[in-house]
Amino acid sequence: MKQTKPTTEKASRYDHLEKMSTFELLININKEDKTVPEIIEGEIPAITALVNVIVKQIEEGGRLFYIGAGTSGRLGVLDASECPPTFGVSDDIIIGLIAGGDIALRKAVENAEDNVSRAWEDLKAFDINEKDVVVGIAASGTTPYVIGGIKDATENGLLTGCITNNKNSPLAKAAQFPIEVEVGPEFVTGSTRMKSGTAQKLVLNMISTSVMIKLGRVKGNKMVDMQLSNxxxxxxxxxxxxxxxxxxxxxxxxxxxxxxxxxxxxxxxxxx
CATH class of the missing domain: 1.10.8 (Helicase, Ruva Protein; domain 3)
Structure with missing residues (x-):
């Protein structure tokens, strides 16, 4: 049976990019980016389910962990790192982990994402337990580090979710609360730092902001618990x-x- 190519790996709808003017490049990239929010809208029920679970678990003393590799891992770490200054929570409530460790935030770590058991080892360093929630982030939905972490977390009694950019991926099948934002082929073929990354960032914004509001960290529309750091x-x-x-x-x-x-x-x- 012939395997269907993931949409994140399909050829761009555009060709001869090197022949386009700067203006044409920017217009076409923007044209593609504008499709992302509409696609996310279709996943709001799935996002709602995951947010409600996260709120419940944190209220009971749990934490939220993001795991990812490359761009996906960096976005998870970014979202986690912005919650303490924005909402005044401690930095051990939402935690982002990236394959290869913190050095991978700046430089690619060879083969880090291919280790299927490493994510669980990384999670165990935080004394992870059944009150916690683990959300895997992977554009392809096939990253071994992320899939392995989600499977191990599920097998150990944790609630799990994911954000991916392909439908019916191994990651989505492994997670209990999958979010599948299929944004289609990238402007530069296979460059998932583009639309896929944008979609992940938007969904992460929705998750963490909604969770913090539901936990009482906003009054009216104001960040009344923000850290006064400057x-x-x-x-x-x-x-x-x-x-x-x-x-x-x-x-x-x-x-x-x-x-x-x-x-x-x-x-x-x-x-x-």
């Missing part, structure tokens, strides 16, 4: 307090300086 964020915090509590800048600045947290400052002013 002047820009302090100024943003002051403006939040002014808007929420109807006080002048001087008072807002003073109370934020005292409490070091927007939520705590709002509460101190009796507006929580």
């Amino acid at each position: 002047k820009k964020l302090v100024d943003r915090g002051v403006k939040m307090i002014m808007e929420e509590c109807g006080v002048k800048e001087e008072e807002a600045s003073a109370i934020l300086s005292k409490h070091k947290n927007v939520r705590a400052a709002i509460k101190a002013l009796g507006k929580d």
Whole structure:
């Protein structure tokens, strides 16, 4: 039986790219990128199911782990690393792991993604347990590191999800909560850092942001638990307090300086 080529590996709809003008290249890349959000819309029910499971597990003391290789791994680490400063959670609630370790964030690590048992070893270093959720990210849906990690996690009683860009992939079949965002052939054939990566980033934004909101880390539409790690964020915090509590800048600045947290400052002013 002839095996169907994954859509992420199919030939681009465009050819002779080197003959295109800069303007033509940009127009055509953008044309392809614009299709991604519409395709993601069709997966919102699947994303909803995964978000609800993650919220439940974290409320019971669990954590969310992303595992991936290459671009997919980097995007998982990025999403995890942005949650503490944005939502004020500790850095051990959402954890991103990449095949080959942190060095692979900057440089490709040869054969790292081909080790089927390595992901579980990486996860065990965090004392992973049945309260945790593991989400595998792989454009192809065939990455051994990710599939192995998801299978091992499932066999050990953990809930598992995935984000992939091919339908009916081995990864999607291994995960309990699969998200399959099939964006079609890439502008440069096989370059999944493009539409596939964009789709993964958008889905990760949806997952982590929704989880944090459901866990009470946003008030109204404001990041009241954000870390005040630079002047820009302090100024943003002051403006939040002014808007929420109807006080002048001087008072807002003073109370934020005292409490070091927007939520705590709002509460101190009796507006929580």
